[in-house]
Amino acid sequence: MSPPGAAARPSAGPLHNAGISRFAEPQDTGFRRLNDSIGFDWRLSPYDVDQSIAHAAMLAAQGIISPADEAELRRGLEQVRAELTDGSFPFADGDEDIHMAIERRLTEIVGRVGGRLHTARSRNDQVATDVAMFVRAHAREAVERIGRLAGTVLEQAERHLDWPMPGYTHMQRAQPIYLSHHLLAYVWMLLRDRERFEAVVAATARMPLGAGALAGVNFDTDRRAVAAALGFSEVAANSVDAVSNRDFVLDYLGAAATCATHLSRLGAEIVLWSTEEYGFCEVSDAWASGSSIMPQKKNPDAAELLRAKAPRLVSNLVALHGVMHGLPLTYNKDMQEDKEPLFDSCDTLELCLEAATGMLDTITFRRDRLAAAAADQFLAATDIADLLVRRGVPFREAHGVVAGLVRHAIDEGKQLSELTPDELARQSPVLDDEFYALLRDGAWLETKVSEGGTSLARVREQLQQARAALRLA
Structure with a gap:
């Protein structure tokens, strides 16, 4: 179905059901x-x-x-x-x-x-019921689309299981991780999003219809029969609450805003990783665009738009909170303003989920650039500190020792592995050949053995958990 065309849109004129009216003027x-x-x-x-x-x-x-x-x-x-x-x-x-x-x-x-x-029906309970059914349908659609996107990200994680890359804090290289581990972070975000939309479905379980304008109706109706026919599991217990409740719309808008924020973070990283400065990945031509003046450009516009859409969905949530926050019971015409933010958020989120799935399904990662960035030996600083801790040095002292090593290496223009035994000894007498073994071949990646960490054994466990959560196992 399409919306009414401009010629058919309502404009000034007599109401179709005017008849005898309480009003003397049009x-x-x-x-x-x-x-x-x-x-x-x-x-x-x-x-x-x-x-x-x-x-x-x-x-x-x-x-x-x-x-x-x-x-x-x-x-x-x-x-x-x-x-x-x-x-x-x-x-x-x-x-x-x-x-x-x-x-x-x-x-x-x-x-x-x-x-x-x-x-035995008012537009008040009629509208509330229609909106609840709309929200339920689109919450279920979000659950399906989020599941598809999470499955796509999971497949990419499995495909790039042992690809090292730097992890970041404050946009600075921090510690090495596997690309699979990084991608799985988005799977868990999306799974939380799916749970939120499942909760939205549950929030629409109580049917408003039968509440009338606000006080109930003057007929012996069977609300539960209508509820069963329309897929509601319960009926709203209080007629005043039934016609004034828009919590389920706020719940949808809240879930959509959070999900869009997650997609925005994903988009932001792809934008960064696609630059020549990073060179970690390349978006497929199908999800990129060029420049009107610079023929060499390939812009990750889909990722940029994922980044930009989130505040729009957040503003829709804020807008409806603004409508509802001081509204006296029961129905007020203000509540007509629930629909445009809701419709826009549904359309925008569903499109973003579709785009993110397509873009992630066809993206190409560059192992050489990821590995080169992960090979930065300064990323092993915490592992060196932990080596000292295992030899009896309190962590805060170990932290200072390694900070001194890093500072000395930077001053000398050396990698950590290029420091001599004498230079190590000047910082701490307990550092020996194990220091060099730790730095060899990126061995520190496999030291993160705690549950949920980035060692391959733990990542494989996490993949199994994610597949089970997505019901792919």
Whole structure:
């Protein structure tokens, strides 16, 4: 389904259901433009149709409307669904929102019986239910897309199991690690993201429908039957809370903001690693672009956009917190502002997850550049300090000894392995040939034997854990 075109967008004019009104004057055109939401809430239409069919079935089952009326309502709603799906739905000038548009069109199709659909229902609980169904669907979509991206990163980690690289703190080379270990950090971030979206799905479990405007309805409805038909496991216990609750939207926006922040960090590293200064990786042509003036350029624009999208999603979360933070109960028109941030975050996050998956699946890492950077012997400073600790030197003293060694090596323009035994002895009498053995062939990479560390044995354990968490084992 596509949104209503510009010609069909609602503008000033008589409401389609004006009839007898409490108001003596028509709405101002400026108010109509401010108030109408059909330009964006049309996206709720599949959920609104499903909800209306389930509601009509319940009304008939409870004897509130006749079986014949329910059959006509279902027929009309299925035609509405077909028109919305194929793009032939006739949006009208007076359609304030998608809910009124569907009811107006339904009545055009089935006649006066269309007016029975809104029995025992308010737009307040109707909208809240549609939004909960939308959030549930897109939270599940996020769970699937995050799983695919995490699986792609895991495959890259397995493919580059024993590729050494420098790990960084403060953007300075710190300690050597394996590329697999570094990539797995993103797998665990993504798994936490997936858990957050699974919690969002759980947060939509209570159906608002049946709360009416705020106080319940005057009919003996069967809310639980409707909930079961629409995939809710429970019904909202309090009608006031049901129509005023948008926690599940905030939960989605919060999970999306955190996930986008993780993608931003991933993008930022790929941007850095793609530079000639690093040269650690190259993004495939399919996920890069050139320059309008410099023919030699290959820009990792997909990674840069991952970096840039995160604040947009964070701002959507902040915007809805701003709407809700001082809002008195129950429904207020302010809550119409929940939809555009939600829709934008869903679209943006799903696109970013798709792009990150494609980019990571086709990226090329350069072993020579990674290994050369990891061979910097100063990265072994902590291991040398630990060597002294194993020989009885308190760690703080050992830290000072190694700092002196590093300073002396830099002053002399030497690598640590080029220092003579006499130079070592001047810093500490306990340093001997094991110092040189430690520096040989990057041996210090395999000294990180603690659980969760970067030694190959531990990385292999971590890969198994990640595969199990992703249900790939």
